[in-house]
Amino acid sequence: MRCWDPRIEEMSKEDLQKMQYKLLKSLVYRLYSFSPFYHDRMKKQNVHPDDIRELSDVKKLPFMFKRDLRDNYPDKIFTASQEELVRYHVSSGTTGKPTVVAYTQNDLNTWTTSLARGLTSIGLGRGDVIQVSYGYGLFTGGLGMHYGAERIGATVLPTSVGNTERQIELMQDLGATAIACTPSYLLHIGEVAEKMGVNIKTDTKLRTGILGAEPWTDGMRIRIQDWLGIRAYDIYGTSELSGPMFTECAEQKGFHVWSDIALVEVIDPKTEEPLEPGEKGELTITILQKEALPMIRYRIGDISSMTDEVCACGRTHPRIQRITGRVDDMLIIRGINVFPSQIEYALMGIPEVGQHFQIVVERTGALDDMLVRVELNKESFSDKITDLMQIRSKVEHRIKNALNVAVAVELVEPGSLPRFEGKSKKVIDKRSL
Amino acid sequence: MDAQKFVIRQISIFSENRPGRLASIAQALGEENVNILAFSIAEANGFGVVRALVDHPEKAYEKLTSCGFNVAFTDVIAVQMKDKPGGLFEIAKVLGDAGVNIEYSYAYSGKKAAVLILRVDHIDDAIEKIQKSGATLLERSIFH
Numbered sequence: 339m340r341c342w343d344p345r346i347e348e349m350s351k352e353d354l355q356k357m358q359y360k361l362l363k364s365l366v367y368r369l370y371s372f373s374p375f376y377h378d379r380m381k382k383q384n385v386h387p388d389d390i391r392e393l394s395d396v397k398k399l400p401f402m403f404k405r406d407l408r409d410n411y412p413d414k415i416f417t418a419s420q421e422e423l424v425r426y427h428v429s430s431g432t433t434g435k436p437t438v439v440a441y442t443q444n445d446l447n448t449w450t451t452s453l454a455r456g457l458t459s460i461g462l463g464r465g466d467v468i469q470v471s472y473g474y475g476l477f478t479g480g481l482g483m484h485y486g487a488e489r490i491g492a493t494v495l496p497t498s499v500g501n502t503e504r505q506i507e508l509m510q511d512l513g514a515t516a517i518a519c520t521p522s523y524l525l526h527i528g529e530v531a532e533k534m535g536v537n538i539k540t541d542t543k544l545r546t547g548i549l550g551a552e553p554w555t556d557g558m559r560i561r562i563q564d565w566l567g568i569r570a571y572d573i574y575g576t577s578e579l580s581g582p583m584f585t586e587c588a589e590q591k592g593f594h595v596w597s598d599i600a601l602v603e604v605i606d607p608k609t610e611e612p613l614e615p616g617e618k619g620e621l622t623i624t625i626l627q628k629e630a631l632p633m634i635r636y637r638i639g640d641i642s643s644m645t646d647e648v649c650a651c652g653r654t655h656p657r658i659q660r661i662t663g664r665v666d667d668m669l670i671i672r673g674i675n676v677f678p679s680q681i682e683y684a685l686m687g688i689p690e691v692g693q694h695f696q697i698v699v700e701r702t703g704a705l706d707d708m709l710v711r712v713e714l715n716k717e718s719f720s721d722k723i724t725d726l727m728q729i730r731s732k733v734e735h736r737i738k739n740a741l742n743v744a745v746a747v748e749l750v751e752p753g754s755l756p757r758f759e760g761k762s763k764k765v766i767d768k769r770s771l
Numbered sequence: 772m773d774a775q776k777f778v779i780r781q782i783s784i785f786s787e788n789r790p791g792r793l794a795s796i797a798q799a800l801g802e803e804n805v806n807i808l809a810f811s812i813a814e815a816n817g818f819g820v821v822r823a824l825v826d827h828p829e830k831a832y833e834k835l836t837s838c839g840f841n842v843a844f845t846d847v848i849a850v851q852m853k854d855k856p857g858g859l860f861e862i863a864k865v866l867g868d869a870g871v872n873i874e875y876s877y878a879y880s881g882k883k884a885a886v887l888i889l890r891v892d893h894i895d896d897a898i899e900k901i902q903k904s905g906a907t908l909l910e911r912s913i914f915h
Contacts, residue, residue, distance in 0.1 A: 714785060714841060721783035721822065721845040721890070722874065723815050748817045750787050753839050 340652075342458040342490070343451070346598055347653045351646070354597045354654060359393045361626040362601060366390050366399070368417075369632060375406075375415045376634065396601060396624060397612060402636045407437040407578065418442050418630040428476040429577040439478070439577050440630040446485065448627050449580040452599055453486025456585030459594070459651065460571050462516055462546060464491035469509055471519035471527075472551065474498045478581025479551055483518045486582075492516075499523065502530045509542050516546035518573070518582075521554040521562065528566055539567030548573050550582055553661050553679075557686050557693075559590075572660055578636055579623060584658070589650050592657035600625055602656060603635070604644045607665045608675070618643045618677070620665050621658065639665045641677055669699060669765060671706045671743045678764050681710060684740040690718035690729045694755045701769040708745045710737060713752045774898045777908045778846045780828045780915070781888070784821040785841035788814060796821055796835065803827070803834045808914055809888055811877035822877070824849075824888065826915050847890050849909040850901060852878070854885040862887055862906055869900035 341347045349357070367387045369376035380386070383400040390398070406415070416423075418440065425441045441449070462468065468487040472479030480498055487494045495514055497505045506527060509517070517524065524547055531538050538544055547562060550573035562570045574593045575583035579600070584593040595602045601624040604613045613619040621640045625633045641663040646656045663679040670676070678697060685693050692713040700707045712733060720726060726749060733747045786792040793812070800807060800823075810823035825831045828844065835842045850866075852858040859878075866873065866889075874890045886909060891897040901908055 716841055719783075719785050719841045719843050721781075721820060721843055723813050723820060726785075726818065726820070727815055748787075749785075750818075751785060751839065752841055754787070 339458055339463050342455040346596070347455060347459075347655065349654060351648075351654050355393050358597050358601055358626065361598065362393065362396060362624065363387070363390055365624075365626060365632060365634070369634070373415070373417050373632075375410065376632075393601075396603065396635065399624075399634050401610070401622070402634055404437070404578075404637075404639070408435045411435050412438040413440065416440050416630050417632060423630055425481075426476075427478045427481075427577055427581065429478075437577070439580070441580070442629040444627075444629050445580065445631075448599060449482060449583065450485045450489050452580075452583050452596055453482065453585070454489040455596060456573070456583075456587075456594070457486055457490050457492070457548070459587035459653070460546060460548070460569070460585060461588055462487075462490060462492055466490075466492040466515045466546075467495055467513055467543075468492045468548075469495040469497055469505070469514040469517040469519075471497050471499060471505060471517055471523060472582070478575070478577045479518075482575070482581035482583075483548070487518075502527055503534060506531050506534060506536055509544060510536065513543045515543050516548060517544060518548040520551045521547075521549040521558055521570070522552060524549060524562060524566070524570075525558075528562075539565075544568055547571065548585060550574055553663070555682070555686070556660065574658065574661065576638060576640075578631075578633060578638070579625060580628075587649060587651040587653060591649065592645065592659045594649065594653055594655045594657055595623075597655050599627055602644060602658065604642070606675075607637075607668065608670070613643075615646050616643050618662065618675075621661075637665075641665060641668070641679075667765075669697070669708075669767070671699065671708050671741075674741070674743050676708070676741050676743060680740045681737055684736045685712060685733070688733055688736055690715055691733055691749070692752060694757065695764060696755050697765045699765070699767045699769055706769065708743065709748055710745050711748045711750050711755060713755055714749045716752055774895055776910050776912070777848055777898050778894060779824060779849055779888075779909075779911050781845045781847045781890075782823055782825060782828050782831050782835070783843045783845050784823075784835060786812075786819050786821050788817050788819050792819075793821065795838070796840065799834050799838050799840075800825065800831055803830050805831045805834070809877065809879040809886070813875065822875075824914055828915055845890060846894055847888050848894065848898060848901070849914075850887045850889065851907040851909055852885040852887050854880055858885055859887070865901065865904040865906050866897075869897075869904050871897040871900055 370387045379400045385398045422442050423440045424443050427439050429437045470483045474480030547568050547570040559570050571586045573582050573585045575581050584595050586593045603622040604619040605622050607620040621638045623636050640661045642659050642661050663677040696711040698709040730747050737745050806826045808824045813820045852862050872892050876889045878887045
């Protein structure tokens with residue numbers, strides 16, 4: 339099957355926008371009338387549902403943040419009564435109190451439909467065996483993917499996370515054709531399989547990976563695809579959106595955000611103004627169809643860009659490029675927004691240096707000075723100073739092109755930079771502002 | 772004539788320009804009982820390259836690599852000079868007249884003679900020209 343729901347997925351842009359406008363208008367009326375939280379917010383912003391006269395009027399509406407969910411723990415902003423709810427999920431409180439998300443039956447159906455469209459778009463369906471190695475439980479990943487996979491008629495192998503050797507045995511014995519998990523867990527599976535003497539490429543039927551729930555790069559995609567002999571697709575979602583929601587299609591050119599389900603904006607996190615397609619900014623999402631926990635202009639904090647061009651697959655819905663960072667990681671250097679991930683991408687294309695880096699920001703007089711420390715690769719070491727200077731100016735040049743900010747580069751010895759998982763720790767900001 | 776016997780293996784070490792790096796290199800070589808016969812440091816903004824002639828280049832390479840250093844071998848030649856005023860001029864003139872281009876160079880003055888160590892762009896060509904000019908090239912076996 340090419341499309342799960344061709345009428346919607348291939349609808350003309352004009353009709354999609356009309357539909358979005360109608361959904362937005364009725365959502366805003368409903369929340370203004372029935373939700374004290376949204377009513378107060380809109381009053382405060384001095385906006386009335388009657389002010390929403392076209393789709394772009396969405397920008398008149400107030401933003402919503404993670405802290406709004408935390409401040410209203412556990413259920414103060416739900417817009418459905420407990421009797422109407424069929425499920426809770428709870429997100430871990432790594433940055434504060436946990437947040438609770440709630441679902442009516444219709445909310446679960448919308449979530450499942452969204453995934454059914456996505457899984458179909460990467461060629462999965464009846465006959466596939468989908469191993470769901472996302473955690474089952476309070477985390478949205480396992481159960482969300484589970485229902486999506488069942489909906490398209492695939493057979494679900496609900497392995498959840500952990501007990502990796504058993505996962506690999508089951509993958510072989512039951513002929514899993516696809517696996518849904520985090521990219522790092524799939525790499526772990528690959529390593530454990532090798533130790534067990536199992537070659538994923540030749541000893542299993544695995545051909546598709548649906549990978550998400552953590553940031554990953556195109557470099558990782560290539561490595562996973564080549565090493566394991568599968569096609570690896572990005573999936574995106576957060577518990578506030580329901581859970582894993584949107585996947586790439588077979589084109590692997592960004593994930594489709596279904597316009598009848600969500601209205602996505604990309605805004606400049608500082609000015610809060612909408613950005614043009616292709617420009618990088620903070621994803622801000624309005625969930626158009628949600629009964630228990632609607633979201634208006636929810637600031638997710640993830641950084642990416644959007645394209646509104648019709649995809650080669652025929653789907654008309656906008657696509658979001660791979661998430662390249664978090665707003666929390668953003669640095670402002672001489673007034674320009676800089677994300678450490680941009681440096682990571684620039685370095686990926688320079689074989690002479692490694693991919694680890696460290697950013698040191700200082701203020702000299704009125705100007706910000708940014709220094710990027712990178713490790714010189716062993717093979718690229720030349721005894722001649724001029725060669726080394728050339729490598730350094732190449733790195734400086736590439737990073738400058740990527741960031742639009744001049745940086746100084748320092749070549750350091752291989753293995754000398756600290757290794758961290760989180761991006762923010764790669765930055766040493768010495769400015770006292 | 773076997774020109775290869777004049778080709779000397781220098782070790783080159785990439786080093787960040789901060790206190791203690793040279794000590795680490797020297798300590799590593801000392802622990803392996805590697806003797807340094809000549810060495811120089813070239814510096815650029817933020818980093819440097821330590822170049823050394825040692826008696827056991829392989830051992831030095833392995834030890835420094837295992838300590839995490841970025842090490843490479845570089846071929847150099849060594850020309851004997853008279854240890855008296857005008858000695859460097861004599862050799863430098865010979866090289867210049869022979870059209871040998873020097874990429875970098877350093878020297879030491881020992882008990883027997885003064886020696887000029889040279890990194891040149893075309894090493895075989897340079898060996899041939901230097902020999903024809905009458906200057907004395909030192910053989911590798913003298914160093915290691």
